[in-house]
Amino acid sequence: MTAVDQLDLEIPRARIYGFLGPNGSGKSTTIRMLCGLLRPTAGSVQVLGHDATLEAEIVRRRIGYMTQRFSLYEDLSTDENLDFIAEIYGLPRREKQQRIGAARREYRLDDLRRQRAGTMSGGQRQRLALAAATLHRPELLLLDEPTSAVDPQSRREFWESLFDLVEAGTTILVSTHYMDEAERCHQLAILDRGRIAAEGAPKALMQAIDAAVIEVSCDQPRSAHHVLEDLDQVRSVTQLGSRLHILVDPTVSEPEALIRQRLRDAGLASQVERTAASLEDVFVAATRKPLEVAA
Amino acid sequence: MSAWRRIKAIAAKEARQLGRDRLTVGMVVGIPLMQIVLFGYAINLDVRHLSAGVADQADTSWSRQLIADMEASQVLRFDTRVATAEALTEAMRLGEIAVGVYVPADFERRLVDPARPAAQLLVDGSDPTILNIAAQLLQMPAPSRPQQTSTTSGLFELRNFYNPERRSAVQIVPALIGVILTMTMVLFTAVAIVRERERGNLELLITTPVRTVELMLGKLIPYILIGLLQVSIVLLVGRLLFHVPLRGDLGDVYIAALTFIGASLTLGLLISTLARTQFQAMQLTLFIFLPSILLSGFMFPFDGMPIVAQRIAEVLPLTHFVRLSRGIILRGAEVGELASEIRALLIFFGVAITLAVLRFRKRLD
Ligand SMILES: Nc1ncnc2c1ncn2[C@@H]1O[C@H](COP(=O)(O)OP(=O)(O)OP(=O)(O)O)[C@@H](O)[C@H]1O
Ligand SMILES: [Mg+2]
Numbered sequence: 001m002t003a004v005d006q007l008d009l010e011i012p013r014a015r016i017y018g019f020l021g022p023n024g025s026g027k028s029t030t031i032r033m034l035c036g037l038l039r040p041t042a043g044s045v046q047v048l049g050h051d052a053t054l055e056a057e058i059v060r061r062r063i064g065y066m067t068q069r070f071s072l073y074e075d076l077s078t079d080e081n082l083d084f085i086a087e088i089y090g091l092p093r094r095e096k097q098q099r100i101g102a103a104r105r106e107y108r109l110d111d112l113r114r115q116r117a118g119t120m121s122g123g124q125r126q127r128l129a130l131a132a133a134t135l136h137r138p139e140l141l142l143l144d145e146p147t148s149a150v151d152p153q154s155r156r157e158f159w160e161s162l163f164d165l166v167e168a169g170t171t172i173l174v175s176t177h178y179m180d181e182a183e184r185c186h187q188l189a190i191l192d193r194g195r196i197a198a199e200g201a202p203k204a205l206m207q208a209i210d211a212a213v214i215e216v217s218c219d220q221p222r223s224a225h226h227v228l229e230d231l232d233q234v235r236s237v238t239q240l241g242s243r244l245h246i247l248v249d250p251t252v253s254e255p256e257a258l259i260r261q262r263l264r265d266a267g268l269a270s271q272v273e274r275t276a277a278s279l280e281d282v283f284v285a286a287t288r289k290p291l292e293v294a295a
Numbered sequence: 296m297s298a299w300r301r302i303k304a305i306a307a308k309e310a311r312q313l314g315r316d317r318l319t320v321g322m323v324v325g326i327p328l329m330q331i332v333l334f335g336y337a338i339n340l341d342v343r344h345l346s347a348g349v350a351d352q353a354d355t356s357w358s359r360q361l362i363a364d365m366e367a368s369q370v371l372r373f374d375t376r377v378a379t380a381e382a383l384t385e386a387m388r389l390g391e392i393a394v395g396v397y398v399p400a401d402f403e404r405r406l407v408d409p410a411r412p413a414a415q416l417l418v419d420g421s422d423p424t425i426l427n428i429a430a431q432l433l434q435m436p437a438p439s440r441p442q443q444t445s446t447t448s449g450l451f452e453l454r455n456f457y458n459p460e461r462r463s464a465v466q467i468v469p470a471l472i473g474v475i476l477t478m479t480m481v482l483f484t485a486v487a488i489v490r491e492r493e494r495g496n497l498e499l500l501i502t503t504p505v506r507t508v509e510l511m512l513g514k515l516i517p518y519i520l521i522g523l524l525q526v527s528i529v530l531l532v533g534r535l536l537f538h539v540p541l542r543g544d545l546g547d548v549y550i551a552a553l554t555f556i557g558a559s560l561t562l563g564l565l566i567s568t569l570a571r572t573q574f575q576a577m578q579l580t581l582f583i584f585l586p587s588i589l590l591s592g593f594m595f596p597f598d599g600m601p602i603v604a605q606r607i608a609e610v611l612p613l614t615h616f617v618r619l620s621r622g623i624i625l626r627g628a629e630v631g632e633l634a635s636e637i638r639a640l641l642i643f644f645g646v647a648i649t650l651a652v653l654r655f656r657k658r659l660d
Contacts, residue, residue: 035502037659056657061504071499075315076308087304088503090297 004029005194006043011140011173012187014166018202019175020182021191022287027175028068030191031142034173035065048140061089064138066129068145068175074118078109078128081117082135089136103131106161122149126158134165141165143174147181159184179279190286197286202279209277211235211285212255216244218263218270227266233258236284247285301505305513309487313517319483323521327475327528334471335537345428348375348392350383353402361398361414370428383417393419394428468533469620470593472526472552473613477559477587480522484563485576487514488655493573501657508652515560522556523549542627550630551619554640558612561647568654587613615639 004026011017019027032038033045036056045052047059072081082100091099104110107127117125126146133141143162147155159181162172174185182188183202190198190205198205218224221242228237228246233255235247248255260272277285313319347365351358365371375392377383383395395417399405405413418429488510491497500510526549533539541548562583570576588594590608597608608614615636622628622636630637 032659036657037498037502039658039660057504060502063502065499065502067495067498069495069498071495071497073308073312073496074494075312080308080311084304084308085503088301088500088505090300090504 004033004040007191007194007196009189009196011171013171014169015186016162016166016172016174016184018182018185018188019173019191020177020179020188020283021175021197025191025287026194027191028144029194031065031144031173031175034142035063036060061136062138063140063142064133064136066133066141066143066146068148070117070125070129072117072125072129072132075116077114077116078104078112079114081128082132085132085135091136099135103135106164107131108157123151123154126150126154130158130161134170137170139169139171141170141172143172145175145177147176147178155181179283182283183279190283192287198282205282206277206279209282209285211247211250211277211281212252213275213277213281214246214248214255214259214272215275216246216259216263216270216272217242218244218268220268223266224263224268224270227262227268228259231258231262235288238280238284245281247281247288298506298509301509302513302516305505305510306516309514310517313521322479323525324528326479327525328532330475330478331468331471331529331532332536334467335533344372345370345393345425346375346391347371347373347394347396348377348383348386349373349396349398350377350380351396351398352378352400353398355403357406358398358402358414362396365396365432370432380415380417387417387419393425394432467593468529468537468539469624470591470617471533472529472620473555473591473616474588474593475525475529476522476552476556476616477584477613479525480518480556480559481563481566481583482577482580483518483521484514484560485566485570485580486573488564488567489570489573489576492571498659501659507655507657511561511564511648511651511655514564515557518560519553519556522560523552526552526556539624541624543623543629547623547630548620551616551623551633551637554637554644555612555616555619558640558643558647561644561651562612564651565647565654568651583611587611590614592617609639610643612640612643 007026007030009017009030019030021027029038033040034047034052036045036052036059039053048062050059052059073084076084079100082103083096086096086100104113107130109124109128109131112120112124112128117128120128130143130146133143147158150158155178162174166172174181176182185202188198188200188202188205189196198210200208216224216228219242221239221244224244225237225239228234228244233249233252235249237247238245246259248258252258256272256274260270263270263272349362351362362373366373371394373396375386377386380397383392383397386392387395395415397415397417399414402413405411416429416432418425420426488497491500530541530548534541563580566576566579566583570579586607590600590604591597591611591613592608593613597605597614600608619630619633619636622633623630
């Protein structure tokens with residue numbers, strides 16, 4: 001099967017580039033190719049001016065990779081894990097302790113120095129993993145779903161750290177399933193079935209959404225849901241309490257009228273109005289689009 | 296040098312993880328202790344009170360004298376008395392007796408007839424120690440007879456069941472070092488890399504600057520030390536409990552052990568690059584372990600094996616180590632005189648580590 005198909009990526013320096021995409025859309029596969037862990041069957045991957053497969057070792061010294069699954073040693077403590085990584089990257093001996101100390105402070109690991117990674121909470125582990133991935137000061141940081149299973153407060157702090165890194169000149173590629181995180185990226189690519197379905201700054205993506213966004217308030221949202229779902233022009237219906245959030249095909253000239261008419265025919269009283277698109281709408285619109293058949 | 300630093304880091308990390316894995320620590324010391332005690336006692340020649348059965352069809356004073364003499368030697372304990380030879384065989388088959396004595400009705404006439412053995416000794420040859428006992432019993436003089444007829448045929452005719460060959464204790468303990476090392480060394484490194492793959496550590500590790508050779512060497516170092524520790528345990532226990540002599544030089548034993556440990560560990564590494572899961576690694580280890588035990592000369596004399604088996608055996612590190620350790624420990628040979636065996640182990644080490652490094656890719660596909 002083809003996990004990633006004809007993906008063209010340009011990631012600007014000192015920016016956070018986000019990967020958004022459903023499960024199995026090829027986020028991890030792309031990141032692995034950038035690390036030289038997987039070879040593309042066709043085409044080439046250039047990272048920091050080097051071929052990711054042929055010059056993998058050069059590339060690897062300059063990138064930091066945080067795997068989707070925790071991949072430090074669970075039976076080693078914070079300090080032992082960080083020390084191991086520092087040795088493997090051959091950090092200068094004099095600098096080593098100082099850098100590890102700084103990383104511990106930055107990622108609030110001082111209380112966990114002797115705790116084994118296996119006994120840490122999800123958020124603590126993520127912080128340790130990020131500390132390890134940045135210890136050798138990589139120019140490019142590849143983060144594969146770094147904040148899955150992390151509470152909102154910790155996620156905020158995590159992103160603060162990312163912006164600090166960007167400020168210091170690091171380029172970051174991060175994959176996520178969270179819309180709020182995606183919105184914080186400078187640049188975003190929405191992946192679908194191994195292809196880029198949409199790309200751009202989050203704001204621009206929301207403005208240029210390829211669908212009309214309609215909001216419906218009514219007393220019988222479930223019935224309305226079923227009625228609207230059957231319309232060919234409706235791409236998706238999302239229920240939010242007693243409201244419905246509807247994406248309508250951009251070819252429809254007056255989407256509000258269409259919805260209103262349909263609901264009236266079904267005998268449902270409702271209030272219909274057009275609203276601005278959220279990033280989630282962009283995501284749904286991009287990933288629900290039928291794939292154009294490749295020529 | 297940064298390569299050396301990375302090797303050290305891997306080795307230290309591996310040692311630390313090992314120390315935290317209680318089961319593995321237990322195995323490091325437990326396996327050699329248990330094995331040598333088990334093997335050592337099972338092959339102890341000084342066995343007493345073996346359960347024995349007798350079918351005395353003669354039932355004369357002479358035949359009763361014979362049984363009494365045998366019991367007096369304290370080697371046998373007659374707690375089964377049956378009527379026929381068939382009943383004896385049956386008791387042995389059921390595992391009730393290890394030795395059976397059959398005295399035919401014409402025992403006294405047979406005693407004076409040099410052409411025919413007077414009685415039969417039935418032996419459960421599936422236990423090698425019992426065979427040795429049988430050999431001792433064969434030397435036993437006939438019950439004191441009034442007339443001094445010199446009998447050319449012995450008192451007994453040996454009927455060996457289940458196992459036609461004999462072994463001695465001393466032969467086994469030096470080779471046992473090799474068996475124990477094969478079991479632990481190959482298994483430890485066989486799971487070493489697979490485990491990192493299974494736990495997801497490998498994906499991170501191979502995106503670091505560490506080189507394959509460094510990774511492999513770093514993983515070997517802690518296990519080399521463990522191997523030497525195990526050798527010491529077996530040598531010491533063999534000496535204290537079983538009085539195994541050391542006729543050669545202790546340093547030579549360690550040189551031989553070191554090359555063998557190297558060969559076994561790299562074999563494990565090679566398995567580790569072939570297997571996808573720890574379970575597969577263990578199965579592959581077993582696949583190596585069984586032929587090693589059977590063909591190395593540990594169980595059966597090497598020269599008695601068919602040519603094909605000998606060829607296979609020459610490839611197995613244990614075969615060479617069995618020759619080395621028996622040579623040095625029992626025959627007092629110097630390691631220099633056994634250079635061809637050392638060379639074979641070094642070649643094995645070289646080939647295995649090269650294959651392992653070549654097979655291992657710093658990639659996931
Ligand atoms: N080793 C593999 N062998 C076969 N197929 C694979 C392998 N790894 C990934 N795939 C397939 O490639 C596709 C992309 O997988 P990938 O892991 O890149 O998705 P993802 O976007 O990271 O998903 P998730 O959000 O669940 O992490 C999936 O359909 C997956 O089944
Ligand atoms: Mg993924």
